[in-house]
Amino acid sequence: MPDAISIDVPPNDLEAFWMPMTANRRFKKTPMFFSAAEGMYYATPDGRRVLDAIAGLWCVNAGHCHPRIVEAIRAQAGKLDYASSFGVGHPLAFHFANRVVEIAPPGFRHLFLAGSGSEAVDSALKFALAYHRARGEGHRQRLIGRQRAYHGVGFGGLSVSGIGWQRAQFGALLPATSHLPHTHDLARNAFSRGQPAHGVEFADALEGLLFAVDPSTVAAVIVEPVAGAGGVLPPPQGYLQRLREICDRHGILLIFDEVVTGFGRLGAPFAAQALGVGPDLITCAKGMTSGTVPMGGVLISDRVHDGLSQGPEAVPELAHGYTYSGHPLACAAGLAALDVYRDEGLFERAARLAPIWEDALHGLRTLGPVRDIRNLGLLGAIEIDGGDGAPGERARACAEVCLERGVFIRALGDTLILSPPLVIDEGQIGQIVDAIGSGLRRLA
Numbered sequence: 001m002p003d004a005i006s007i008d009v010p011p012n013d014l015e016a017f018w019m020p021m022t023a024n025r026r027f028k029k030t031p032m033f034f035s036a037a038e039g040m041y042y043a044t045p046d047g048r049r050v051l052d053a054i055a056g057l058w059c060v061n062a063g064h065c066h067p068r069i070v071e072a073i074r075a076q077a078g079k080l081d082y083a084s085s086f087g088v089g090h091p092l093a094f095h096f097a098n099r100v101v102e103i104a105p106p107g108f109r110h111l112f113l114a115g116s117g118s119e120a121v122d123s124a125l126k127f128a129l130a131y132h133r134a135r136g137e138g139h140r141q142r143l144i145g146r147q148r149a150y151h152g153v154g155f156g157g158l159s160v161s162g163i164g165w166q167r168a169q170f171g172a173l174l175p176a177t178s179h180l181p182h183t184h185d186l187a188r189n190a191f192s193r194g195q196p197a198h199g200v201e202f203a204d205a206l207e208g209l210l211f212a213v214d215p216s217t218v219a220a221v222i223v224e225p226v227a228g229a230g231g232v233l234p235p236p237q238g239y240l241q242r243l244r245e246i247c248d249r250h251g252i253l254l255i256f257d258e259v260v261t262g263f264g265r266l267g268a269p270f271a272a273q274a275l276g277v278g279p280d281l282i283t284c285a286k287g288m289t290s291g292t293v294p295m296g297g298v299l300i301s302d303r304v305h306d307g308l309s310q311g312p313e314a315v316p317e318l319a320h321g322y323t324y325s326g327h328p329l330a331c332a333a334g335l336a337a338l339d340v341y342r343d344e345g346l347f348e349r350a351a352r353l354a355p356i357w358e359d360a361l362h363g364l365r366t367l368g369p370v371r372d373i374r375n376l377g378l379l380g381a382i383e384i385d386g387g388d389g390a391p392g393e394r395a396r397a398c399a400e401v402c403l404e405r406g407v408f409i410r411a412l413g414d415t416l417i418l419s420p421p422l423v424i425d426e427g428q429i430g431q432i433v434d435a436i437g438s439g440l441r442r443l444a
């Protein structure tokens with residue numbers, strides 16, 4: 001890391017900032033900070049270099065502080081800081097949308113913009129409801145998610161999410177929701193490489209659900225093509241195709257939440273392309289600006305767009321939008337990120353590195369109490385036997401060893417999560433695996 005990276009000193013009093021999704025009281029007793037970043041690395045205030053194995057929070061796909069993205073944001077901030085997209089326009093939002101639909105799957109020619117992944121998901125769910133209503137099927141109101149799904153923290157997204165502890169504090173949420181079973185099947189699929197061979201029939205549970213709730217009341221099924229925060233669960237072979245078929249049989253929209261998988265994570269622009277299944281709506285965020293400026297989006301298929309565009313021309317097609325939809329700084333960052341992805345061939349790089357990544361991760365199989373290793377594209381997970389102690393504590397201990405060894409990974413429950421910037425090289429893959437290996441050996 002060059003000397004230019006400054007060292008910021010955190011304040012003594014950490015009380016005021018109530019950190020999101022964090023055990024605040026615990027964190028503030030033993031805080032940990034990053035104060036600068038570049039490429040694959042974070043820097044701590046005391047000047048340590050830490051290899052970022054999760055791209056911040058699954059988002060910094062082009063690597064940290066990429067000079068082209070930094071410069072684009074800097075220039076835009078001094079030129080047009082803010083302009084609304086409600087009834088007026090600024091060119092960047094249109095340029096950006098054109099560029100995103102260029103790399104989208106066929107049949108997606110429109111992009112709605114939001115400020116985050118949660119907003120993108122809530123938007124997509126609302127679009128599904130509005131689409132059916134526009135076609136005279138307003139009775140289609142049920143939304144189907146999946147166990148172990150993470151769709152952000154808005155009321156809609158949380159209602160279709162399937163991670164119990166994240167919902168428990170908030171009561172009933174949206175009433176007309178149901179959940180498919182998750183696809184994690186250790187008995188048959190442990191240590192699968194890529195998409196597991198078993199489990200296409202988990203999709204048939206959708207028929208079972210529909211039997212119970214009446215298919216003509218269902219608006220949409222939403223799934224992450226690869227469940228991320230639920231533990232990196234690649235879809236069983238044929239599973240997404242089967243979901244698509246069942247949705248088609250019953251006139252139900254299929255939404256892919258690609259907040260994690262969008263923008264190259266699986267070696268193609270979107271998982272829909274990497275896995276060869278076409279949804280009706282695609283949500284994205286994170287890699288859209290390479291994590292630099294908050295932004296989310298919904299790619300809208302022609303089917304949904306045309307269905308929503310039948311009303312009078314003077315009336316908004318959607319009574320929906322955010323102050324920060326199409327924010328100029330986010331669009332500038334997004335355009336620069338797309339340039340970097342293209343010019344540096346980062347999606348292709350992810351595809352090329354995926355088998356090397358897979359071999360490296362699976363090399364950890366015999367070390368310590370490993371229960372499962374999963375991978376797809378540049379996503380990975382190491383599931384650890386939680387032992388007799390508190391759930392998640394062993395994975396946490398392993399992540400701490402990694403940090404001591406200069407590698408930042410994330411422990412989610414008993415699973416170590418990996419999702420590095422797409423600029424990673426083979427040496428750095430080795431460094432990540434070595435650090436995890438030390439952590440696992442210490443648990444053994």
Ligand code: PLP
Nearest residue numbers: 116117118150151152257259260
């Ligand atoms: N959807 C998925 C699949 C996610 O992984 C996330 C965040 O991790 C979200 C939605 C929510 O995104 P955000 O945190 O930007 O609101």
